[in-house]
Amino acid sequence: MNNLRSRKIASGAALLLSLSGFAVSTFAQATSAEEESVELEKFVVTGSYIPTTETSFSAGVSPVVRLDRQVIDQVGLTTAAELLQKITVSNGGSVPISNNATGFTPAGTSTSLRGLGPEATLVLINGRRVAPYPVGTSGTTAFVDLNSIPLAAVNSIEVLKDGASALYGADAVAGVVNIKMRRGMDGTEMNVMYGNTTTADSSEFTASLITGAQTDKASVMIGFNYYKKNPIFNADRSYSEVPPFLSSNSSPLNLEITREAALEAGVPASALPAGDDTFFAASPADASNDGNTPVNNYLFGQGRIHTFNFNRDSMAYPIRKNKGIFAFGDRKIFDTENISIYVDLSYQNTFTQNELAPSATGNWGNPGGVELVIPARTANPLPLPDGRARSAVDGAFNPFNPFNIDLTGGTRARLYEFGNRIYESETDASMIAFGIKGENVFDKWNFDATYSYSGLDEISRGTLVSISRFNRVVNQNDPIFDPASDSFIGTTTPYNPFGFWENEIANNALVSDFALV
Template sequence: MKKGITLTALAVSTVLAGSFQTALAEEGEVERIEVTGSHIKRSDMEGPSPVQSISASDLAATGSTDLIGALQKLPVAGTGTFSTQGNSSDDTANGGSSVALRGLGASSTLVLINGRRVAVSPFAKDIETSFVDLNTIPVSAVKRIDVLKDGASATYGSDAVAGVINIILRNDIDGFEVAAKVSDTADGGGEEQNFTLLWGNSTNKGHHNFTLDYFKRGDVFYSDRDYTATADQTFRGGNNSLSSSGFPGSIEVERASLSDEQWARLPVVRTEDDGTQVRQTLFADVWGNDVCPADMIIGDICRYDYAPHMSLVPSTERVTFNYNGVQEIMDGVEGFAEFSAQHASTFIQGAASPSFTELTMAGDNPNHPLANQPDHFLHGVDISMRRRTVDIGNRKKDVDSEYYRAVMGMRGQWQDWEWEFAYSAIRSSAVEKGFDGFPNKRLAQQAIDEGRWNPFEPSTNTQEGLDFFETTTTRYGSSSMQSLDGTISGELFEFGDGYVSAAFGFEHRYEKIEDNPDNQYLRGEIFGTEATQANGDRDNTAVFAEFSAPLLENLELQLALRHEDYSDFGNTTDPKVAFRWTPIDSVVVRGSWGTAFRAPSLVQLHLGRTDESPSVIDKERCKQTGADADCSPTEYTAIVAGNKLLQPEESENFNLGVIWQATDTFSIGVDYWNYDQEDLIKKIGAQKLVDCCGTDPNLVVRAPSQGSTLGRILEINDTFVNIGGRETDGLDLDIEYLLTTSEMGELRFNYNLTYTLNFEEQSFESDDDGNTSTVVEDLNGEYQHPKYRWTAGVDWSMDDYIANLSFNYVDKNLDLADSNGDKYEIDSWTTVDTSVSYVGYDKLTVTIGASNLFNEEAPLAPSESMGIDNKTHSALGRQVYLKFGYQF
C-alpha cells in the first residue's frame, strides 16, 4: 500500500461533522481561546506554562525585515540559532535560518504555524541539523509569535524538547493595506527592499486574509567589513587562518610512494632521541616562473587568503503568498483553510576550490616542477599537492527553492464539546546549482596526466585546458509532510468551584526527505565543497489526552499524556504535569514537569557519505613538531555518514515561576527552568575526534609515523552517535512598567533576561596512553555559550508620534582552546535599535529607524577563520531603514 495520507481522510472528517448535532454558545458567554502549550481552551492567556508573546509591533520595533533578525535577539535564543550570515559555498543549508531555544539546538525547538507542524528544510544545516526554515514566513503575514519556554512533547510530540515557537498568522485584515521598506548598511552591502500588499474582509460569517510579500537583499562579502576582510586576524590579536591550500600551492610527498633512496634524500628537520631522522614532507612551491608569494609562505606551506572572496551574507530574493480564512458552513460549523507559497532565489559565492592531496603528479611528468633539476632531492619523485583552483575562478552557486503549504479543516460544537479536524500538506524543495569555479577531480587528474593542465605554472595554461576539468554541479532536495489531526475538548464534570476540562486527540503524519547531489559528488569527484546525500521517510501516529482540574478555587492542575508510534525506531510515551496557583489576586505561582523526546532526524539516520573540510589543530603532533601547520588551524578532509542504529533523545524538564502584578502598571516575573537530556545525538566533530582519538586509525587516518612522530592527518571519519547526556538550568526574568504622563505621553518599559546557571554536556576524552573515556564538560560561559543575554527597551507614544529604543546584550564567553590549551575571552556585545513613527497623516504611517545604531563591530573570536562568531554576533553593522504603510 502506498504510504502517505490522501484527501480521502479529509472526507472522513466531513462525514463526522455532518453527524454531529451542533449547539450555539449562549449569548454573552465569555470567549474561550486555545493558548500555545495546551489543547484545552481557556478564558485567559496566562496558563501554567511560561509563554512569551511577541506582537507584530514588537517585531517591527526590532527593525528586522525577516523573522530570524528579530527572533535571534531574544534572550531565550541560544547556541544553534543561525541566520543566512556565514552562508558561503561551504554551507550545506544555503539561504536557511532557524532558532535554537535554550541553546539546545534548532532541531530541539519545534516550530508551528497556527499550532500545526511544518516540514523541515530539504537541506540540513552543518550536515546534521534538520530545521524549519523561518525565511519561508514573511514578517508581514505574522500577527504574533508565542514562544513556549518549557518542554512540550506531551502536547506536540517530537522536537519540542527546548520549547515551541508558534507563529500565529494575521486574521484581522479588513480592507486593503500596502507597505514598503528600504534599508541599507553603513559599511556597504546588504541593502534591502520589501513591498507588501495585504487585503481582507471580515463578516459575522467569517474572515479572509491575503498577503503578497516581496523581499530582496543584496549580498555582503567579508571584504566589505575591514575587520573581516582577511583570514589573517593577527592584526586584531587573533589567529592566522590563511588556508593551507594555496596558489600555486604546496607539494607533499608520502613515504609509501618513495623509494628508500628518494626518502633518504629528503631534508632532515630533527633527530629523535632514538636516532630516528624526521624528514620534511611538505614544501611550498617556489620553483619555476609562478611561485608562491613570499608573504604567503608560512612554515612549509603556501597559504591563501580566501576571506575577500567569500559571501558573509548571500543575496536573496523571495516572493511569498499567504491566505488565511474561516467561513461558516452551517450553524455551529465552520471551515478553515491556510495556503502559503514561496519562490526564493539565493546567490552564494566562495573562494576557489581547495584540494588537500587529492591530486597527484607522477615523477616522470614533463610538467613536474623539478623536472629540469636532476640534482634536486624531489626530482623524479611522485608528488601530491595542496592548492586552490584559482585558475577557474571563485565558486558560485544559485539556490532556487519552492515552498507550498496547505491546511484544510473544519471545527464546530457538539453539545458542550468543541471539535476540530484538519488535513495538512507541506512541501519544500530546492535546487542548488554550482555554475562557476567547480573542478571535477577525475578530469583534473586526467588533465595533469595528459599535460593539458600544469597546476604549478598557472600562467602557461590555456582556456581550453581549464575548460576540460571545470564542471557544473547540481544538488536537488525536497522535504514533504502530510498529516491528519483531530481534537475534541470540553468539560467532563463539575468539580468543586469549577469543571474538569479535557481534550482528546490524534495525529497521523508521513514525512519524507530527499537530498541528492549529482553523480559527480556521489563518485567523490568534487573536492573542497560540502554536499550532503540523504533519503528516508517515516510514518508516525500519535494519540494524546489532556486534563485541567480546579483543585481549589485558586489552584488549577493540568495533566497531559501523549503516545507516539514511529515506523523506523519504535514508540514513546511522554507525560506532563503543570499547575497554576493564585494565593492572592496579584500573585501567580506556576510550575510544570514533563518528559520530552526528539526522534533521530531522517538526515541523521540516512545520510550517505558526505565530505567536509574542517579546520583542525593537530594538538598531539603540534607538541612533537611545533610546526605552524600542526599548531594552527589547518584544513583536512572529514567524512561523515548517517547511523541507522540511533535511538531518540530523551529528556526531563521542569519549570517553577512566579508572576507578581504589583500594580496595574508594574509586573515582574521570575522562572527557574531545568533540562536533563539523555542519549544526545551529535556529530562528534573533527576537532573533538582529533583531540580524543587522534591515534585511532579507524577515526583519524594518518600518514605513517616517523619514529615516535605522528604522521600528518590524511582523513577524519565522523558519524552521528548517541553521545551521552546534557544538563542545563537557569533563570528567566521579565519586568514591565507602564508610565502615563500628561505632558510626556505614555512610556512603556520592559526588561527580559535569560541567565544560564549550568550547561554540562558529556563528551569524549583520551589520556596519554590513548584510552578513551566519557567526561562531563561545563560549557557555561564557554564558546557560543554566554552565561546571560538580556534586552531592555522603552516604547513612547504621544499625539501623532510613536518611538522606541531597545538595547540587546550578549555576555562575554571563552573561545575554543588553542594548541597550548589557552582560551581567549570574547568580549560582551551591546547593540541599540531605535525607530520613530509618525501617524498624523490620514491612514498613512511613516517610520524611520536603525538597527545597531552605533555600528558596534562584532567582537573578536580567534578560533573563527574571519575572526567573528556568525551564530552569536552579527557583522552587518548599522542598518538604517525607511518604511511606510497605508490603509485604504
Template sequence: MNSATKFKLSTLASVISSSLLFSTFIAKADEEKQVERIEITGSHIKRTDLEGPSPVATLTAEDIQKSGVTDLISLFTKLPISGQGTFSTQANSSDDTANGGSSVSLRGLGADSTLILINGRRVSVSPFAKGIDTSFVDINNIPLSAIKRVDILKDGASATYGSDAVAGVINIILRDDVEGAEVSAKFGTTADGGGDEQSVNLVFGNQTDNSSHTFILEYFNREEVLYADRDYSRTANQALRTGDPLAEDFRSTSGITGSIMYADGSGRIADTFGVDTCPEDQITPINDGNGNQIGSNCRYDYAPHMTMIPAAERFSWNYLGKYEIQDNLRAFAELNGQNSKSTVRGAGSPSFNELTMAGDNINHPFANMPDHKFHGQDLTMRRRTVDIGNREKRVDSNYHRAIIGIQGEFKDWNWEAAYSYIKSSSTERGVDGFPNKRRMQEAIDSGAYDPFEPSTNGQQVLDYVETTTTRIGKSTMKSLDFKASGSIFEMEHGDLMLAFGGEYREESISDNPDDQFLRGEVFGTEATQANGSRDNMSVFGEMSIPVLDSLEVQLAARYEDYSDFGDTTNPKVSFFWSPMDDVSLRGSWGTAFRAPSLHQLGLGRTDESPNLIDTKRCELTNGADNSCSLQEYTAIFEGNPDLQPEESESYNLGLIYNITENLNFSIDYYDYDITDIIDADTQFVMDMHGLDPNIVERRPTTIPNDPGEVIQINDSYQNIGDLQTSGIDLDVRYNLDTKVGQFKFGYVLNYVLNFEDYKGTKEGGFEQPQMRWTTSVDWVKDDFSATAALNYIDSFEQKASLNLNKDVDAMTTLDASVNYFGLEDLVLTVGATNLTNEEPPFAYHDFMGFVVNVHSGQGRFAYVQASYKF
C-alpha cells in the same frame, strides 16, 4: 498503502469517531450561554484567560515592527532565550549545507529541539539539513507581514505537541482578520557597505457575516555582504591584522600556485618557480617538530572572496479564509507559498593532495633539475584552482503549505479536524569555480593542464576541468489531525475541562547531489546525500482540574508510534495557583523526546571539511607539519538506522507579581536533563581513534614516528552523551503616564545557572554566554511614537581547543525608531538597528575574527518605512 499504515489510519479514525460520540454524550443537554474561550500555546484546552501553567512570551505584530528587523531570524537572534544552535544566513558559504536557511534554538539546546508551529500545526523541515545532520524548519519561509503574533512556549511540550518540543515551542500565528487593504514599503542600507534591503508587501481582506478572507503578498530583496566589506574580517590572517601574538594566520595551506610534496607524503616544499610563483608574504615555514624547517606552505587569503551574508530574493503569498456552513460549523483554509533565491560565494576551490603528477610527466616542475630531490619523483600538491574562477552557488527554493479543515461547537464543546500537505523543494547549483577531479587528473596526466604554470592553460582546457554541480532536495509532510475541547462536568470550583485528539503524519526527505559527488569527483565543497521516510500516529489527552478557586492543575499525556524506531509516551503535570489577586505561582514537570531526524537515519556517504587538530600526530611528531594547529580535513559521514530518540526531563517554577497597576514582573526557574543526545563529534573520533586505520585513513610516509597526514576520517551519528542546563528567565514591565507622553519600559533577561554537556561545554563557555538581556522603552505622544532597545550578550570563553585565558568580550547594541502618524491613513518610520555601529568582539577561533553563531557582522542598518491603509 501498506497494512501498517491502514491499521494506523483506522486506529486514528476510531479515536476521532469515539471522541465525537464521547463529546456528544457528555455535552450538557440544555442550552447555555456560550463563554468565549481561546486556545493558548502550550495547551489544547480552550480557556477564558490568557495566563496558564506554562510560561509563554508573546510578541505582537507591533513588537516586531518596532524592532526594525526585516525577517524572523533577525528578531529571534535578539531574544535572550535564543542560544547556541540559532543560525541565520550569516556565514553561508560554498561549504555550507543549508545555504539560505535560518532557524532558532531555544536555550541553546539545538534548532532540532525547538518545535516550530504555524497556527498550532507542524511545518515540514528544510530538505537541506544544517551542518549535514540538523533538521530544521526554515523560518525564512514566513514573511513578517503575515504575522499576527508569535508565542514562545518556554518549557518542554512533547506531551502536547510531540517530538522536537524538548526546549520549547515557537508558535507563529498568522493574520486572518484583515478588513480593507494596507500597503507598506521598507528600504534600508548598512553603514559599511553591502546588505542593502528592500521589501514591499500588500495585505487585503474582507469580513462578512458568514465568511472572512485575508490575502498577503510580500517581496523581499537583500544585497550580499562579503567578508571583504568589513575591516575585521577582510583577511584570514588575523595575526597580521591584529598584531596579537595569540592570534593565528588562518590563510589556507592550499595556495596558488601551491605547495608540492612527495606522493608518498614524505616531504613538502613551497613552489618558488614558474610564471606564477608564490608571493613572499604568503610563504610560511613547515617544521619537523624539532625546530628545523623542512619546507614551506604557499598560503592563500580566501576571506575577501567569501560571503558573510548571502544575496537573497523572496516572494511569498498567503491566504487564510473561513466560511460558515451553518450555525456552529465552519470550513477553513490556509494556503501559503514562497519562492526564494540565494547566492553564496567562496574563493577558488582548494585541493588537499587529491591530485598527483607522475615523475615522467611532460610538465613536471623539476624535469630540468636533475640534482633536485624531487627530480623524477611522483608528486602531489596543495593548490587552489583560482584559474577556473571563484566558487559560486545558487539556491532556488519553493515552499507550499495547504491546510483545509472544519471546526465547530456542540454545546460547550469545540472540535476541529484538518488535513495538511506541506512541501519544500530546493535546487542548489554550483555554477562557477568547481573542478571535476577526474577530468583535472586526466588533463594533468595527458599534459594538457599544468597545475604549476596556470597562466599557460588555455580556456579550452579550463572549460574541460571545470564543472557545474547540482543538488536537489525535497521534503514533504502530510497529516490528518483531530482535537476536541470542552467541559466534562462542573466541580465545586469550576468546570473540569478535557481536551483530546489524535494525528496521523507521513514525512519524507530526499537530498541528492549529482553523480559527480557520489563518485567523489568534486572537491572544494561539502556534499550531502540523504533519503528517508516515516509515518507516525499519535493520540493525546489533557485535563484541567479546578482544585480550588485559586488553584488549577493540568495533566497531559501523549502516545506516539513511529514506523522507524518504535513508540514513546510522554506525560506532563503543571499547576497555576493565585493565592492573592496580584500574585500567581506556576510550575510544570514533564518528559519530552526528539525523534532521530530522517537525515540522521538516512544519510548516505557524505563529505564534510571540519577544522580539526590531529592530536595523535601532534604528540608523536612534536607538531611536525603544523599537526598541532587547526587544519581542514575530509570527514566522511553516514547515517545510523539504529539511532534511538533523545529523551529529556524538565521542570519549571515561576512567579507572576502585579506589584501595582503599572508595574509587574514574572520570574521563572527552568531545569532540563537530556539523555542520549544524537551527535557526531569528529574531533573526539580523531582524539580516540586517530591511529586506527579503519577509522582514520592516513597517507603513507617514510618519516620515522610519523603516522602520516590524514586523508579522511570515517564518522557516523551516535546516541553519544547527555546534557544538563538550568537558568532563570526574568520579565519586568512598567508603564508611566506623564505630561510629555506615555512611556512603557521593559526588561527581559535570561541567566544560565548551569550548562554542561558531554563535550565539556559549560555556561560561559564557547558560544554559551551566561547572560543575555534586552531593555526597552516605548514612548507615545500625539502624532509621534518612538522606541529604543539595548541588546546585551555576555562575554564567554574562547574555543576550548585554543587554551586561551582571554574571553570573547560582551557586546551591546542599540536599536531605535521613530514613527509619525500625523497624515491620514499613513505611518512613516525612520530607524536603525545597531545604531552606534558596534563591531562584533574579536574571537581567535576562526578566520572571520568573530563568532558568527552569536554576533552579527551586519553593523548599523538604517531604514525608512511607509505604511498606507485604504
C-alpha cells in the same frame, strides 16, 4: 553538480472535540435584581496532560512570549528567522543565517530555544506541524526552515519557553513556537523597505502587498511578498579581512619534489635544503611570476613555503532571495455564527547563493582514490619517492613543469583561476490546509476537523573542480588538446598551474571551464 531533496508531511482529517459545560453541586446565592451581568472576552486556557498535586497558585502560568503584529512592525526586522533568533530565549544551537555553504543546510535557518538545538524546538504554523527541511543540520537533526515563512503574513508569534514534550513529543523539549497567520483583513496594505550598510554594499529590499475583504459571514485575504539581500564578503570588514590562520593550500603552489628532480632541473645543490631527499618548492609570489619562472628563481624549504588568505574571496553573508504568495479565507455555514469552513494556502520560493574561496586541494596524494597530479616535464619522468607507482596516465606530460617528476603526494594548491566555489540552493515550500470548525456548538462543544499538507523541495547546485578533469587539463597528451579529436576543447595548450594568482595567464581561461562541474 545538482542534488534534489524533498520532505513532505500530510495529516488526515483530525477531529478535536471538547466539552465546555459540566454539572456541579453548588449552594444557591441570592443575587440583586439590579445587578447587571458582565460578558467576558473570549480567552483560552492551556494546561498539561500530566496530573499534578500543585495548586493553581503554586503551579503558576506557563512562560509564553507573545509578539503581535504591532510589535513585529515596530522592531523593523524583515524575516521570521531574524525575529525569532533575536528573542532572549533563543540562543546557541540554531542554524545560522550567515554563510554555512559547506554544511548540510546551506539555505536553511532555524531557532533554538534555550540552546538545546533545533531538534528540541517545535515550530508550528496555526497550531499545525509543517514539513521539516529535507536534510537535517549535521545530517541528522530535523528542523523547520524559517525562510519558508513570510513575515508579512504573520499575525502573531507565541513562544512557549518551557518544555512541552508531554503534549507534543520529544521535539518540544525546549519549547514551542506557534506562528499564527493573518486573517480577517478588510482593505489593502503595501509595505516597502530598503536598507544598506554604511561600509561596502549589502543592500536589503523588502516588499509586500496584502489585500482582503470581509463581511459578517466571510473573509478572504491574499498577499504577495518579496525579499532580497546582497552579500557581505569577509574582505569587506576589517575584523574578518584576515583569518586567524592562513592556508598552506596556496597560489603559487607548494610543490613536493625530490632532490634528484631539483638537481636534474639544474638547481645548484647549495640552493637546496639539507636533510631529507623530499622537500618543497614554490615559484615566487610576485609580479615576475607569469607561470614560466626559471627554476633557479624557485624557493625551496623543508616546510611548505606559501600561505593563502582565503577570507579575501569568501562571503560572510550569502545572497538571499525570497518570493511567495499566500491566501487565507473562511466562511460561516449552516446559517450559524459558530460553525465555519476555512482554507489556508501558502507558497514560498527561496534562493541562496554562497561563495567560498577557490578550491583548496589539501594533500594531492590519495592512496586508493583518484589523485591530483601534474605530469612531469616529459613523458619519461624520474621515479617518485619511496618507489611509488606513477599516478599520471602513461604518456602524460606538462611542458610548463620545470621538474621532470610527477607532482603529487604532499603538494597543495589553491586553484584560483578556476574561480570561487559557488553553492546555490533553491527551495519550494508549499502548505495547504482546509477544514471545518465550530465554537461553543449547543453551548457545549468545540470541534476542528482539518486536512493539511506541507511539502518542501530543495535543489542544491555546486560549482567545483573535478579531480579527474583537472588531471586531464594539465596533461598535454590528453585528446582534449588534439584538434583531430571529437573531445577537442578549442586550444592545444594545457593548463599552466605554476603562476601566481595575481598575474592572469590568458590561456588558462580557455581550459578552466572544462574542469568545472
